[in-house]
Every structure is written in C-alpha cells, then in structure tokens.
Amino acid sequence: MKADSSAKPGRIDTILANDKAVSLIVVLLGLFLGTILVALVGKNPAGMYSAMLQTLTGFDIDRGTWNSRYIGEWLTASIPLILCGLSFGFASRTGLFNIGAEGQYIAGLTAAQFVALYFPPIPVLHWVVALLAAALAGAFWGGLVGWLKAKFEVSEVVSTILLNYIAFFLSRWASMQIPGANTYKTPNFPQTATLSSPFLESLTNGSRLNLGLWVAIICCVIYWFIIEKTKLGFELRATGLNKDAARCSGIKVTSRITISMIFAGMFAGLAGAVVALGSFGYGRVLGGLDNYGFNGIAAALVGNNTAGGTFVAGLLFGMLASAQPLMQSRQIPKEITWIISGLVVVLISLRAGARLFLDWRAKKIARASEDALPGENAQPREDRNG
Amino acid sequence: MGSFAAMLPSILMIVSPILITAVGGMICERSGIVNIALEGLMGIGAFTAATVHYFLEPLTPYSIWIALLAGLASGMIVSLIHAFASVTLNADQVISGTGINLLATGGTTFLSQVIFRMERTAPFRLGMMPGPGGIYPTAWIALAVVFVSWYVLYRRPFGLHLRACGEHPQAAASAGLNVQRTRYIAVMISGALAGLAGGCLVLTQTIQYTVNTINGAGYIALAAVSFGRWKPAGVSAASLLFGTAVSLAIYMVNIESLRFLPSEFFSVLPYVITLVTLVIFSGRNYAPRASGQPYERGGS
Numbered sequence: 001m002k003a004d005s006s007a008k009p010g011r012i013d014t015i016l017a018n019d020k021a022v023s024l025i026v027v028l029l030g031l032f033l034g035t036i037l038v039a040l041v042g043k044n045p046a047g048m049y050s051a052m053l054q055t056l057t058g059f060d061i062d063r064g065t066w067n068s069r070y071i072g073e074w075l076t077a078s079i080p081l082i083l084c085g086l087s088f089g090f091a092s093r094t095g096l097f098n099i100g101a102e103g104q105y106i107a108g109l110t111a112a113q114f115v116a117l118y119f120p121p122i123p124v125l126h127w128v129v130a131l132l133a134a135a136l137a138g139a140f141w142g143g144l145v146g147w148l149k150a151k152f153e154v155s156e157v158v159s160t161i162l163l164n165y166i167a168f169f170l171s172r173w174a175s176m177q178i179p180g181a182n183t184y185k186t187p188n189f190p191q192t193a194t195l196s197s198p199f200l201e202s203l204t205n206g207s208r209l210n211l212g213l214w215v216a217i218i219c220c221v222i223y224w225f226i227i228e229k230t231k232l233g234f235e236l237r238a239t240g241l242n243k244d245a246a247r248c249s250g251i252k253v254t255s256r257i258t259i260s261m262i263f264a265g266m267f268a269g270l271a272g273a274v275v276a277l278g279s280f281g282y283g284r285v286l287g288g289l290d291n292y293g294f295n296g297i298a299a300a301l302v303g304n305n306t307a308g309g310t311f312v313a314g315l316l317f318g319m320l321a322s323a324q325p326l327m328q329s330r331q332i333p334k335e336i337t338w339i340i341s342g343l344v345v346v347l348i349s350l351r352a353g354a355r356l357f358l359d360w361r362a363k364k365i366a367r368a369s370e371d372a373l374p375g376e377n378a379q380p381r382e383d384r385n386g
Numbered sequence: 387m388g389s390f391a392a393m394l395p396s397i398l399m400i401v402s403p404i405l406i407t408a409v410g411g412m413i414c415e416r417s418g419i420v421n422i423a424l425e426g427l428m429g430i431g432a433f434t435a436a437t438v439h440y441f442l443e444p445l446t447p448y449s450i451w452i453a454l455l456a457g458l459a460s461g462m463i464v465s466l467i468h469a470f471a472s473v474t475l476n477a478d479q480v481i482s483g484t485g486i487n488l489l490a491t492g493g494t495t496f497l498s499q500v501i502f503r504m505e506r507t508a509p510f511r512l513g514m515m516p517g518p519g520g521i522y523p524t525a526w527i528a529l530a531v532v533f534v535s536w537y538v539l540y541r542r543p544f545g546l547h548l549r550a551c552g553e554h555p556q557a558a559a560s561a562g563l564n565v566q567r568t569r570y571i572a573v574m575i576s577g578a579l580a581g582l583a584g585g586c587l588v589l590t591q592t593i594q595y596t597v598n599t600i601n602g603a604g605y606i607a608l609a610a611v612s613f614g615r616w617k618p619a620g621v622s623a624a625s626l627l628f629g630t631a632v633s634l635a636i637y638m639v640n641i642e643s644l645r646f647l648p649s650e651f652f653s654v655l656p657y658v659i660t661l662v663t664l665v666i667f668s669g670r671n672y673a674p675r676a677s678g679q680p681y682e683r684g685g686s
Contacts, residue, residue: 204592351477
C-alpha cells in the first residue's frame, strides 16, 4: 500500500481526541443548524444572535444600549441547571442514570419553603438552615433511589421516574396545608429567608441574581474534589467503570451506589432551594414540573460529567433559556432555543463517532508506517493487539 | 363489581397508548438498545396525528386512520436519529434519547408556531369515536400490538434473532446475524409504536396537541417495560395496573365517602402503587443482558 500523506497523525486527530474540543464543535454545529432552521421559516437569524449577545453581555446591538441586568438574569437561569447537571453527572460517574433530579429538586424546594416560612427570622442563619434542609431533603429523596437499587435491585430509571411524580404531588399537597396558601402560592417569606444579595443585585442593575451563584460554584468545587481527589471518589468512579472489578477489589458497591445517589440528590435539592429562595419571595404550590432536572441532564452530558464542563454547559443552556423573551421580541420563535438544546445533545453522540473515526485513522496510520518500514514494527504491532 | 365495568372504557383508553409504547420499548430493549426517547417520540406522533387530522377532517371520513398512520411514520422517522447514534456511532444510548426528548418539545412547539401561529395545534372538531361498549378502537390496536409482538418475539426466527442480539450480540454475530441491522429494525419498531401511541392518545383523550399532552406517559411506559420484566404479558399487566390506578384515582375523587381525602392523594396513588409492587416483586434482574451496551463489531 502506498503511504499517502493523509496517513499521518495530524491536527485533526489531536482535536477529535479532545472531548472539550468536540463539545465546542458540537455546540457550534447545533447553533449552525438552528440558524438554518430560523432562516427556513423566513426569519432573520441575525435577531437570534443579537438576542444571545444581549443575554451574554447586556449589550443591545439594535438600540446601542447596555444593561447589565441581562447578565444577572442569565446567571440566575443557569444556577439550577448547573446544580441539576451536577446531580445527574455525579450519579453518572457511578454508573447510575438519575432521571430523578426533578423529584430531588422538588423535595429540596419544598423543604426550603417550609423552613423559610416556619423557622424564626434570624439573619443569615435562616437561609443557611433552609439550604441545609433542602440539601437533606434532596439527599433523602435521592438516597431512597440508591437504597431501593442496592437493597431490592429496583432499576433507578424506573424508581426515579415514579419518585418525580410522587414528589410533585406530595409537594403540592404539603404546600397547600400551609395556612394562607391558595392553589398556587403560600404567604410571602420573611426577608431573612431569601438569598437576595444587594451586592450582586447592584452589580447587575437589579436582576434576580442571588447568593445561589456562590452555592453553584461551591458545589462545583465539592464535586470536583470528591470525584477527583478522594478515596470515596475513586471508589465511586471504579464502581461506575466496572462494578464487578470494583467488588473484587474490596469496594462495597451497594453502599457506594447509595452514597452516590445521596450526593446527587443533595445537588438537586440545593437547586430547588436556590430557585425557591432566590427567584421567588413566596412559597410556590407547583402547578407543573419546572424541568430543571431534565434540562440538567443536557448540561451534564455536554459537560462530559465533569464539574468544570457542567458549569460551562449550564451557562450555555441558561443563556439559551434566558434569551427566549429577547428572541420573541425580535420575532424569532422562542422554541428555537429548545431545538438548539436538543440538537446539541443529540450531536454529542458524534463524540462516539469521532472515536470510531480516530480508531480507523489509527489503523490506517499504523498500516502505512508498517508498509514504509517492514520488519521494524513487528514488536509494536504485538503490543497494539494486546 | 358494577362500577368496574363502568370504569373499563376509561381504563382501556388510558392503558392503550401506554401499552403500545411499552411494547415498542420492550422490543427495543430486547434487541439491546434502551430507548428513553419514548416520551419524545410519543409527542412527535401526537403532534403529527393532531395536525394531519385537523387538516383532513373536513375532507375524508378516514381522516383518523390516516392521522394514526402519519403519527406512526413520524415516530419511526425520528427514531432513526436514535438508531444512527446508538447503533452506527456506538454512542451512549442515554444521550441521543435525552436529545430526542428535548428536540420533541422544541420541535413540535416550533412547528405549531409555524403552521398554526400558536404554541399548540388548532383543535380538531371530532376525535376518535368509541365503539361498542364505549370502548375506543385503540384498545383493539393495543391488543393486536401485544399479540403480534409476542408471536414475532417467541414464534418467529426474527424474534429469536432479536432476542439473541440483546442477550449476547457477539454470539449472535458469530452465528451469522447482522446485529446492527436487527437493532436498527428494533429501534424503528419502537419509534413507530410510540408515534402510533401518541396519535392514539391525542385522538382519544383530548382535542389538540400541547406540550403537556403526553405528560409523562412515555416515561411510565419505560417504567412498565422493566416492571413487566421485558415480557409481553408482564408489560401488559404493568400497563393495565398503572392505567387502572389512574382511572381509579379519577373515579374515586367523585365518591362522596372519600371526599375528605385531598385530590393529590388520588393523583399520587398510581405512582406509589407501581413503586410498591416493584419493590415487592423485586429480586434478580430480568433485564436483557446486553441492554444498554453498545455493540462493537468484532475486533480486527
């Protein structure tokens, strides 16, 4: 076989072997397809991009005005997506498929609302206790899934789906028992319960940006530290990679599964608290699912289940969500952002395609170099096959 | 129990779409591919069926059936995305499934905006009419789907091949089967059935498609697959149990002596019952062994 010039390791191999680069390509591809779709229905795609620009920088290119409130709203929308993404990602690293972030989110939201309404209004302590209660409630709701899986071998896919609905109806019922509650809201929280931060608000011209931002950042650090730096994290990842091998090397697989779900639930529970205490001044009687749990899955998948990646992907999906009203004001159907989110997630599959392509390239390169130097490569070839 | 007979039509109305979807999901998982896109595929089928029915209703009396076929076709076509990603690209099967679910919500609303200039399809005048005994024809469709799936899975060579691909794809391949083609067909069947079920749901239970039309029915079907232990009879029983609990909840709200209970109690009942039965009947894992595992064609 002739050794042609393409059969050499090149830039393309380096790019495609890098998960971050592939994620970036995928996002750009999703935006590109979205642009075509907008153009196909006879709208001007420029409007879509100027809406996105305004969300990201606060700069309105059409009017030439600047308002940092948009940046604040973008970050506010991203926080629950990041936290729910961490929830899915943490379970995923242990080989569990947590579609239950939605239910854990509701558990956290409900617990936070109860603490907000019933705990004495002591500054700082009030919202700290509310956050703790939400983390605990989420951890309980997630841990329940892990326990059912470890003890009764109930598939987490099924139990999380069912527990999402159970959480939803229980939350509705519990919230409506609060005196003064009607079918959609409870009385207002005392000011001490809210996560509002005058500093962040003044920075972003009175947006709803709140202390939840720090919660999300701290959770990302905790996630990274546990998964990458501790013995527990190693055991969790080992369980996710190969359950049997983990068991054989003395890891208590069933307890790791439960622990993983407890952490996953904690992250989602905190997302619920941040939304309840950060964006609303009253307790909500949920009328439907907020879908942060489901959209968090997308953030984790695009972020490759890492803390940093999920953070960035959460910001991306938060941007798409908070750009919706701005798109609508520019006559762009706002559903395009959902389509772009969906396309990005579907296209993430191309990461696997890239891997197939790289394998094929590696084989081609190996063959070419063997042909070029017959005999010398006999030993390395043995290694490759082993 | 006379009231049960009175409830039967509504039970069957609720069970049929879930059962049809669950059978598709079962076939898919038996071939080794997990399809969590069932929810989204149902939505796409429901949207297509509602749209086609709206436009054909004034033109032909067969509009309902054409709409159902259109729903079926749309589900099958969209499921090709899942098949390509998880069979050809060997990607994580959860990823493309989640993506399709997101795409379905966005895509159907987007198309509604384009076609009807609102976030839902325009309401059609008349949905499907119940047949004798107040039972909708969808119940017979579901019954036929269950029977045919059982016959094909357990009485035809194709079914044996399909199950082999889900249990041990390498062995199936070494016996000369085309694992990838079999899995493609299985995913397309599940897409077609989910699309058909979406059409059944929208034409019997409501008058238009909105993003809330499916409201978790696809996820429940997914639960019914593993609850029913990946067998046609089990999946039917699981769907029937869930549908009965839902209609019981609707029915019990109207019983005077139970009025003191909040309505959420009845709404949550189906999910709690399913979860509790799942725990009671737990034990060893019955899932097809290779379900969810990408199959990489033999090493070279």
